[in-house]
Amino acid sequence: MTGHPLAGIIAVTARLISGVTVRWVDSEPDARQTVYFANHSSHLDFVVLWSSLPPEIRARTRPVAAQDYWDKGLRRAIAVNVFRAVLVARRTAGQEAPRSSGNPQEVIDHMLEAMGDNNSLIIFPEGTRGTGEEVASFKSGLYYLAQRKPGLRMVPAHLNNLNRILPKGEFLPVPFISRLTFGPALALEPGEPKPAFLARARAAVCRLREI
């Protein structure tokens, strides 16, 4: 499978703008089907993570993005055509009911369908962008994915400083040097309870911040 013709250009631009240094700690790029999960503090997060993957892996990796933000105009054109983003509805406090149903099981079905047998996913289990200071608790989606696809590789990643480049509520970026750290893959243990797995996954992301 080959990527979109613009993919290479966008990847290089994203790496230049974010000045990102990429590190794989006790981990290395692997073409097997994987779910990459990371902390979320900026709209740049998935673009930078996606751009930092080796091209052959990138071509088969689809970011999961919020439908309410990405499903309009130029954003949609880029998200759907270049990144092949999987747009999912999310339930946000104080918001009207989303256009498509935000039913968790339907969202999981949608993601599994998008993965098929070859595709990898990028997801942000916090569900929404944080301030960049703290990593919020993880929503259940990561657990259900693991449960429905036994043995699925899940690779934690930590994105640092992207919230300073383009914080929540700003539309113009300011250049900072950012850092992306991938950690060792983990998988759901047989019989592992949901809260324990989600806490372990979150701890795996937080640990990368300190390294």
Next chain:
Amino acid sequence: MKNLDPQLVWAFAGVLGLLTLSSLIGLILKVAIKKPEAQSTIGNLNARIGAWWTMSAIFALTLFIGPTGSLVLFGLMSFLALREYVTLLPTRRADHRTLFWAFFIFTPLQYFLIAIQWYGMFAILIPVFAFLFVPARLAVAGDTESFLQRASMIQWGLMICVYCLSYTPALLMLKIPDYGRPAKLMLYLVLVDQLSDVLQYVWGKLLGRHKIAPVVSPNKTWEGFIGGVLSATGVGTALWWMTPFRPPVAALVSLTVALMGFAGGLTMSAIKRDRGVKDYGTLIKGHGGILDRMDSMCFAAPVFFHIVRYFYVR
């Protein structure tokens, strides 16, 4: 090729010879010294020499393109240096738009003023207008937490990374009677300043015993400082033919450049220690970031510029 000044070509031929010699020495050290404890120093030395080839090639290319080439190169370096610097700062959310101004308005404007040769505005844009604008914009943003500290950090970043560094290509504005194009004067400043850094490093590695400022910069020794500054002054004097200076003046000027460069390196190290890092970045292999390489230049260039402008421009 109207920029092909014979003196400039000679100077670059010298740089080429020096780089070849350094690479040879690096290769000999790598083959001859097998002691494991020396390996990391020799590896770093060879990485540095490799980076010098690249940096010299880029600098030569932009110099031969003409003033636009040098302005774009230094403008880009200011931008990247400022990025390395602000990354280390404890910035707050409310600083975002002020920083946007620093990067995308003041930095390009400063170099644009050199391009249109408006010296009067070039000299005051940052020390007057940006210095007043930054705290005012921060006040508008409304966050008063550590206000004075945040305003000063951004002001100082613009001062060092943009204003001071821009004095190097600003030399191209100067009209010095009976001297010709000032491109070779810029090369002279860069050569003396950067060789002073290199020679301080070499003397320090060879003879260094007594540390000057162990807390601020553990690698700086009295032996490296004295040896480096004196030999850089020697080189600067020997290169008098590419400057408007007579040999004794060239000696004084290059001594000043070397001393200012040392002060710059020490000051920028103090900032790194304050922020708890070893290097500003990782862009230049073996050296660190742009600011790690240009720290001495930031202090030497403005003083060199004003010496030349006061005494040699009528």
